[in-house]
Amino acid sequence: MRNITLLIQASHGIPIVALAQNHAILFDSSQDDTLHGSRDYRALLNAGLHRIGKQLEDISLIGCDIGPGGMGVTRTSAAFANGLSFACSIPLRPIRAFELIGAQVSLEHKDRPIVILRRAGRPYVHFGLFQAGKLHHYEHCKESDAIAQAQNIPDAIWAGNLERENIPAPILNVATAATMLALIEQHAANSNSERAYPIVETLK
């Protein structure tokens, strides 16, 4: 029966391939030392399918992280996810990395605003604000502008990968497979030909 969900998260830098069924994660490549760090999506997916005793034909949905973040790694995972979606007619749902991170942090800090800052080509950063269960704001802007805005948000939790003096250390930069699954399941299904295109900054 086709009821396996494939999750691919990569914009934080290290690809994670996970497989889920009935709202539960059955396989997570980040939990396996022999697979962790691999960028070979075919090998990761084959290992996962083998581990849970399923076939490619059992996959009924693909969730794919579209960043912003590492451009090369995000584009590679998107190309793979798109190709698989096309080849096997599996619906695909792209998901923004800042929604993933925001949802992950808010599990423990439900009522606090979450500032997400990810490095981009200097002097720019990706800046997001996640609040009350939603990504309220996203922009690609100068690091100094982002930090000035973020410092004005009272009681914020900081996430992402921007580590600098005089700003709070980010608490995390990646969501768990379970969080990603929950978000993908909430997302309304769009057309069957939806594809993943990474969020990229405007060239300046």
Next chain:
Amino acid sequence: MSELILGIETSCDDTSIALVDRQGQIAAIKTVSQFEIHDAFGGVYPELASRAHLHAILPTIEDVMKDARIRPQDLKAIGVTRGPGLIGSLLVGLSTAQALSMGWNIPAYGINHLRGHLRSVELEEGKAEFPAVIMLVSGGHSLIAEMKNEWDYRLLGTTRDDSVGECYDKVARTLGFPMPGGPAIDKAAMRGTARIRLPRPMIKEGYEFSFSGLKSAVARHIEKEPDQNKDDMAAAFVASCMDVLSAKARRAIEECQPKSLIIVGGVSASPQLRETMQKIAQEYKINLSLPPIKWATDNGAMIAMATWDYIDRGIQPSLEPIPNLHLSTP
């Protein structure tokens, strides 16, 4: 229906997809150009190139399969460029090929782009005769080699700096011609007369090329005399390139005694080069093989064509991208 290879070429700034059979007949091909995207930057902008590949690749594959009325199960394999090329662009092609290979349950071969060029002469127009002397002249590469058969070769020389095509583009820019520079230079050279004598770099020695000095010589002339006739300058430049390329070709023919001379790569579209090489081939009484002009530049068909050689030899390179892949590595 004969078996087909799906060829995917995304090494630089064109997304090109083709379906090719063992005889080099093309069942369908589509190339999506990124020329307009990069024109404003005065060169290929790698980040924009890979972004554009990601958007173009699946619709192009879909179109080509529809054009040829091909189902995935009719495919023998996928061949995809793994280098040389821009890393971000290569990755889009390779990751897509990996997913299609998995989804359709057919093998995918990482193909050396240079081998694709070497085999482009076989597309549509049939067999080249071996042994051959082959010259690859394009915007990305310049090399001359002896090919014993369609697979085994001996590299005679490559460029020490700019490729021929790169030099054409840079000189076109210096002269204020529109891009793509090659055809603009060709046309101007036909109008002009080679009154100025430009250097012929490395004409007397071996098989190596070096075109950067020639490009600088043009720039110096223009700097000294900004008002001089651009067409004459283009003619002088082309005359110098032709002299160098023919000297290398003659040297190789005399040494290797081939049955044919093969010219591939984007610069083989140059009418002056075609004429020059035609004369040489006649003089030595050997065949001249030129790919149809449309297959001279980067395309998916040449990658598919080369894939047959890998299959025949049981070579299945990984889908790892190698941006500076050398001809010696399959």
